[in-house]
Amino acid sequence: MTNREQLHEELRRLAEAEDAAGFAARARGVHPSDVSDVLAGLDEDVRLRLLRRLPPEIISEALAEMEEEEHPEELLAALGPERAADILEELEDDDAADLVAELPPEAVARILSGVDEEDRADIERLLEYDEESAGGRMTSSMVAVPASATAAEAIAEIRRQAEEMEDFYQVYCFDERHRLVGVLPLQRLVVAKPQTLVREIMDPPPVTATPEMDQEEVARLMARYNVPAIAVVDPQRKLLGRITFDDVIDVVEAETTEDLLRFGGIPGEEQLAGDWRQAIRSRLPWLYVNLLTAFLAGAVVYFFQGTIAQIVALAVWMPIIAGMGGNAGTQALAVTARRLALGMIPVGQGLKLVGKELLVGLVNGFAIGVVVVVVATLMGHTWLLGAVVMLAMWGNQIVATVAGAAIPLGLDRIGVDPAVASSVFVTTLTDICGFVLLLGLGTILLLP
Amino acid sequence: MTNREQLHEELRRLAEAEDAAGFAARARGVHPSDVSDVLAGLDEDVRLRLLRRLPPEIISEALAEMEEEEHPEELLAALGPERAADILEELEDDDAADLVAELPPEAVARILSGVDEEDRADIERLLEYDEESAGGRMTSSMVAVPASATAAEAIAEIRRQAEEMEDFYQVYCFDERHRLVGVLPLQRLVVAKPQTLVREIMDPPPVTATPEMDQEEVARLMARYNVPAIAVVDPQRKLLGRITFDDVIDVVEAETTEDLLRFGGIPGEEQLAGDWRQAIRSRLPWLYVNLLTAFLAGAVVYFFQGTIAQIVALAVWMPIIAGMGGNAGTQALAVTARRLALGMIPVGQGLKLVGKELLVGLVNGFAIGVVVVVVATLMGHTWLLGAVVMLAMWGNQIVATVAGAAIPLGLDRIGVDPAVASSVFVTTLTDICGFVLLLGLGTILLLP
Numbered sequence: 001m002t003n004r005e006q007l008h009e010e011l012r013r014l015a016e017a018e019d020a021a022g023f024a025a026r027a028r029g030v031h032p033s034d035v036s037d038v039l040a041g042l043d044e045d046v047r048l049r050l051l052r053r054l055p056p057e058i059i060s061e062a063l064a065e066m067e068e069e070e071h072p073e074e075l076l077a078a079l080g081p082e083r084a085a086d087i088l089e090e091l092e093d094d095d096a097a098d099l100v101a102e103l104p105p106e107a108v109a110r111i112l113s114g115v116d117e118e119d120r121a122d123i124e125r126l127l128e129y130d131e132e133s134a135g136g137r138m139t140s141s142m143v144a145v146p147a148s149a150t151a152a153e154a155i156a157e158i159r160r161q162a163e164e165m166e167d168f169y170q171v172y173c174f175d176e177r178h179r180l181v182g183v184l185p186l187q188r189l190v191v192a193k194p195q196t197l198v199r200e201i202m203d204p205p206p207v208t209a210t211p212e213m214d215q216e217e218v219a220r221l222m223a224r225y226n227v228p229a230i231a232v233v234d235p236q237r238k239l240l241g242r243i244t245f246d247d248v249i250d251v252v253e254a255e256t257t258e259d260l261l262r263f264g265g266i267p268g269e270e271q272l273a274g275d276w277r278q279a280i281r282s283r284l285p286w287l288y289v290n291l292l293t294a295f296l297a298g299a300v301v302y303f304f305q306g307t308i309a310q311i312v313a314l315a316v317w318m319p320i321i322a323g324m325g326g327n328a329g330t331q332a333l334a335v336t337a338r339r340l341a342l343g344m345i346p347v348g349q350g351l352k353l354v355g356k357e358l359l360v361g362l363v364n365g366f367a368i369g370v371v372v373v374v375v376a377t378l379m380g381h382t383w384l385l386g387a388v389v390m391l392a393m394w395g396n397q398i399v400a401t402v403a404g405a406a407i408p409l410g411l412d413r414i415g416v417d418p419a420v421a422s423s424v425f426v427t428t429l430t431d432i433c434g435f436v437l438l439l440g441l442g443t444i445l446l447l448p
Numbered sequence: 449m450t451n452r453e454q455l456h457e458e459l460r461r462l463a464e465a466e467d468a469a470g471f472a473a474r475a476r477g478v479h480p481s482d483v484s485d486v487l488a489g490l491d492e493d494v495r496l497r498l499l500r501r502l503p504p505e506i507i508s509e510a511l512a513e514m515e516e517e518e519h520p521e522e523l524l525a526a527l528g529p530e531r532a533a534d535i536l537e538e539l540e541d542d543d544a545a546d547l548v549a550e551l552p553p554e555a556v557a558r559i560l561s562g563v564d565e566e567d568r569a570d571i572e573r574l575l576e577y578d579e580e581s582a583g584g585r586m587t588s589s590m591v592a593v594p595a596s597a598t599a600a601e602a603i604a605e606i607r608r609q610a611e612e613m614e615d616f617y618q619v620y621c622f623d624e625r626h627r628l629v630g631v632l633p634l635q636r637l638v639v640a641k642p643q644t645l646v647r648e649i650m651d652p653p654p655v656t657a658t659p660e661m662d663q664e665e666v667a668r669l670m671a672r673y674n675v676p677a678i679a680v681v682d683p684q685r686k687l688l689g690r691i692t693f694d695d696v697i698d699v700v701e702a703e704t705t706e707d708l709l710r711f712g713g714i715p716g717e718e719q720l721a722g723d724w725r726q727a728i729r730s731r732l733p734w735l736y737v738n739l740l741t742a743f744l745a746g747a748v749v750y751f752f753q754g755t756i757a758q759i760v761a762l763a764v765w766m767p768i769i770a771g772m773g774g775n776a777g778t779q780a781l782a783v784t785a786r787r788l789a790l791g792m793i794p795v796g797q798g799l800k801l802v803g804k805e806l807l808v809g810l811v812n813g814f815a816i817g818v819v820v821v822v823v824a825t826l827m828g829h830t831w832l833l834g835a836v837v838m839l840a841m842w843g844n845q846i847v848a849t850v851a852g853a854a855i856p857l858g859l860d861r862i863g864v865d866p867a868v869a870s871s872v873f874v875t876t877l878t879d880i881c882g883f884v885l886l887l888g889l890g891t892i893l894l895l896p
Contacts, residue, residue: 031654033672159639167633169617169676185615186634191607206479223701224481226694228617228676245693246674252697253671256704257786263711264782265775272787276807283779284812290775291816294768295823301767305760312753315763319749319770319879320742326774327713327738327872331731334712338705339720359724364732368739375743424775431767 004034011038015046020053027054032061040070051079060090063099069271073102076111085114093119094139094241097126101136126241134218135211137251138232138241144172145198147181152194154184169228172239173202179237180205208233211240216255219248220343259341263334263423265290290424297322297431304439307447313381314442317389321438324368325396325430332357332404333426337418340408350409357401365397388445392437399433400426452482459486463494468501475502480509488518499527508538511547517719521550524559533562541567542587542695545574549584582666583659585699586680586689592620593646595629600642602632617676620687621650627685628653656681659688664703667696668791707789711782711871713738738872745770745879752887755895761829762890765837769886772816773844773878780805780852781874785866788856798857805849813845836893840885847881848874 007030014023015038027035039047039062051059059079066072076084076099088096088111096119100108108127112120122140129135143161145154154171171189173182182202192201206225209218209232222230222245232241261270270282301308301318308315336353339345345353369390376386407425408418455478462471463486475483487495487510499507507527514520524532524547536544536559544567548556556575560568570588577583591609593602602619619637621630630650640649654673657666657680670678670693680689709718718730749756749766756763784801787793793801817838824834855873856866 029652031673033674155638158635167617167674167676168635169615186638187606187616190603190634190638204477219697223694223697225479228615228693245676245697246671249667249671249693249697249700252700252704253790256700256707257790259704260708260711260786261782263708265779266782270783272783272790272792276804276811279783279804279808280811283776283808284815286779287772287775287812287816288819291768291772291819294771297771298764298768301764305764308763309757309760312757315756315766316746316749316753318763318766319883320739320746322767323742323745323875323879324735324739327735328731331713331734334709334714335718335720335727338708342701342705342720344720356724356727360727360731363724363728364735367732368735371736371739427771431771435767 007034008038008041011035012041015039015042015050018046018049020050023050024054024058027058027062033065035062036065039075040066047075048078051075052083056083056086057090060087063087064091064095067273068102069273071102073099076100077103077107081110082114084111088112088115088123089119092139092141093122093126094137094141094247097123097136098131101127101131129211132215133211134209134213134215134230134232134243135240137215137218137247138209138211138243140241142172142239142242143168144174144239145184147173147175147197147199147202149198150194151189151192151196151198151201154189154198155194158189168242168244171198172205172231172242173198174239178239180208180231180233180239183231205231208237209243210234215248215251218243219251219255222248259337262417263337265423286424293424293428294431296428297435300432300435301439304435304443307439307443311385311442311446313379313385314438317392317438318435320372321389321392321396322431322434324393325400325434326427327400328361328364328397329400329404329426329430330423332360332401333408333422336405336408337422340412340418345409350413353409354402354405357405358398361398361401364401365394368397369394384445385442388438388441391441392434395437396430396434400430403429455482456486456489459483460489463487463490463498466494466497468498471498472502472506475506475510480506481513483510484513487523488514495523496526499523500531504531504534505538508535511535512539512543515721516550517721519550521547524548525551525555529558530562532559536560536563536571537567540587540589541570541574542585542589542689545571545584546579549575549579577659580663581659582657582661582663582678582680582691583688585663585666585695586657586659586691588689590620590687590690591616592622592687593632595621595623595645595647595650597646598642599637599640599644599646599649602637602646603642606637616690616692619646620679620690621646622687626687628656628679628681628687631679653679656685657691658682663696663699666691667699667703670696707785710865711785713871734872741872741876742879744876745883748880748883749887752883752891755887755891759833759890759894761827761833762886765840765886766883768820769837769840769844770879770882772841773848773882774875775848776809776812776845777848777852777874777878778871780808780849781856781870784853784856785870788860788866793857798861801857802850802853805853806846809846809849812849813842816845817842832893833890836886836889839889840882843885844878844882848878851877 011023011026014026035058063072063076076087100111112123143158145157158171169186171184172180173184175181183205184198184202188201206227207221207230209221209230211232218230229242229244231239232243234240257272265286266282267286268282271278372393373386373390376389403426408422411418411422459471459474462474483506511520511524524535548559560571574584591606593605606619617634619632620628621632623629631653632646632650636649654675655669655678657669657678659680666678677690677692679687680691682688705720713734714730715734716730719726820841821834821838824837851874856870859866859870
């Protein structure tokens with residue numbers, strides 16, 4: 001057992017023995033995310049009884065660290081509005097806002113009525129922003145000083161403001177009209193002489209965010225400029241809040257999950273740890289959409305039933321040609337969709353990219369077509385049937401790579417998230433084209 | 449045009465006018481990642497002439513910020529060993545090591561021979577670690593003080609060590625045997641009284657990494673514990689280096705790309721911005737693997753040719769049943785693979801997860817099967833053919849969801865990265881099972 005597993009085991013035992021005092025004492029030296037894991041693993045009743053007896057400062061951070069899927073807001077609500085308010089007061093405003101954001105408005109109002117006025121105003125302001133925007137992610141707790149202050153004055157201000165603040169790495173500097181004009185790394189303040197002016201040692205802010213900016217965009221800026229925090233400013237460049245790197249890592253992880261699930265054919269929200277009912281709700285609608293497109297491919301085969309009845313060997317090649325088209329299309333799609341997501345396709349370069357995929361399809365299609373002809377010959381097919389199979393495979397590979405690039409680019413152009421629907425469009429197209437090529441050429445060239 | 453586009457335009461014009469002095473002056477106030485973008489967009493000759501004339505401190509950061517795919521190491525090598533050495537000396541050791549890591553060993557040796565001894569030793573040490581490990585990602589530049597020092601002594605030490613250091617947010621504290629015993633956030637040092645002992649205001653390190661640890665694991669720890677940097681220690685807990693959040697954001701992005709491409713059927717390395725030759729090299733081998741599995745599915749159809757010849761309508765249902773199985777399997781696979789990647793599946797929970805997917809397949813398969821029967825009836829199929837189609841669809845949906853969970857779990861258990869091969873295994877299985885169910889049931893129940 002690792003140290004962490006031992007620690008979890010120990011906390012679990014204290015919880016199950018209903019030793020709230022012992023649990024609190026042990027939890028105090030421990031990272032809140034570990035406490036959070038232990039809480040998430042407890043039986044509901046045990047957990048509720050424990051939470052009723054633990055001091056608010058231990059519950060607060062543990063709930064803030066809990067995964068969304070564990071529904072920490074429901075645990076909070078279950079403790080009653082007064083205790084919930086005590087817990088919120090222990091948190092940074094952004095964590096507090098995130099924690100209650102999923103609750104119904106009446107419940108939020110009931111809890112917030114017990115929070116002291118200043119904190120309540122901060123939390124309410126944050127709740128107004130879209131949860132996935134910079135405004136929804138930012139905290140308004142930060143240290144700001146006038147650029148005209150001295151280093152000594154800045155340190156005094158930090159002492160005054162920083163008492164109850166989470167980790168911070170920079171001091172924001174504003175001018176006489178309260179506009180953000182600089183960022184002062186703490187390391188520079190530490191070594192500055194007391195009389196030095198903040199203005200002389202601050203940097204211009206390398207980048208700022210607006211409250212409406214999408215959280216993914218904020219994450220990209222932060223990665224690009226390697227900054228531990230980004231200031232959020234209004235149109236007059238007045239400081240509204242800051243977003244720190246740890247929020248951004250969470251965002252990147254959540255967005256990755258979303259992209260991967262969409263690519264896998266789950267465009268709605270599916271909680272990874274959700275139960276089977278939740279999985280059915282999120283997946284069945286999309287399966288019905290897929291069924292519609294599958295009927296389209298089936299209709300093509302239906303149209304050519306006469307040909308298949310005469311040359312049954314074509315039925316053997318149907319899944320091979322359609323399937324290989326799907327594979328090649330998905331490859332092109334994965335590369336193109338990822339480039340789009342990373343903002344790696346400059347305006348006007350779309351056509352060049354489709355051209356690249358055309359070349360890839362030409363070459364790969366030929367390389368696979370040659371193998372297919374050899375196999376067809378070994379199976380004793382006529383050379384004409386071999387030629388039909390080869391041409392259908394080659395043509396479908398070209399359609400696949402071109403569509404794999406063109407479809408996400410087109411969807412992106414008209415403002416649709418290319419991750420959602422691209423995959424089903426591409427494989428439907430390769431199914432249909434594969435069947436039309438194989439059965440169409442077969443009808444023209446092979447029927448007597 | 450945004451401010452950034454204007455800036456890029458301006459720098460590009462200076463570069464193309466071969467005004468190196470003007471470019472250098474303008475670039476000085478600008479973030480290196482912007483300079484890097486402009487350099488990446490220039491013609492090769494223009495860029496080389498410019499790089500020959502720019503001061504090393506401007507080139508160094510711009511090359512360090514450049515995407516791997518732009519091959520900054522080749523630009524560095526093209527400048528000759530002496531100039532390359534000057535440029536490396538301007539960089540943090542980890543950035544310098546990353547920059548030369550892709551060059552052939554002789555070229556690295558030639559360049560490093562011009563780097564001063566201390567820097568060279570640091571870079572050479574970092575080059576020994578696997579590039580994707582914590583050792584390969586860490587920098588050895590950091591500030592460390594004895595835990596027994598006072599705040600004033602710590603500040604003096606920072607003044608001494610921090611001169612040429614990138615941003616840092618914490619001071620590491622060691623005991624008399626040089627073991628890491630604490631982490632001191634700068635914010636606390638700023639407000640500490642000069643005589644306060646470091647020991648009294650430091651925190652125990654919430655988490656540390658070993659040099660062999662995989663970079664993804666480091667990223668997860670950092671996200672989990674919300675720390676801007678993680679110390680890398682040896683088995684005696686001696687401090688070797690630190691990894692900062694900005695490296696981790698890059699790691700998460702790169703791993704996301706890798707996961708998505710693998711899921712899309714590109715298990716090798718494909719550079720997103722690579723040309724068509726590179727795309728063919730990375731994709732064709734996997735298409736050949738897929739072709740092999742497609743032949744397996746084709747072989748099933750081959751075996752049942754006699755049945756198809758008598759009941760051609762079965763050929764119409766083949767792509768529908770196989771395709772829907774592939775879709776359901778990919779959904780289950782996406783959820784399971786992502787849970788595995790996030791370490792969200794506790795030991796011993798695998799079977800429970802397969803059980804959940806079995807339920808999903810049962811319900812969704814039935815829901816789709818009902819629609820399929822209705823369509824079959826509308827097409828004028830006999831009720832027995834309708835039943836065959838329904839049963840094949842239902843059965844294949846169950847196989848799909850179970851395989852979509854079981855295959856990645858199984859691969860993970862035997863130590864194979866589930867992202868690589870899962871997708872082809874799942875769709876091959878759903879193709880084969882779909883055909884066996886449809887054509888097998890058809891042979892048994894429908895043939896006279």
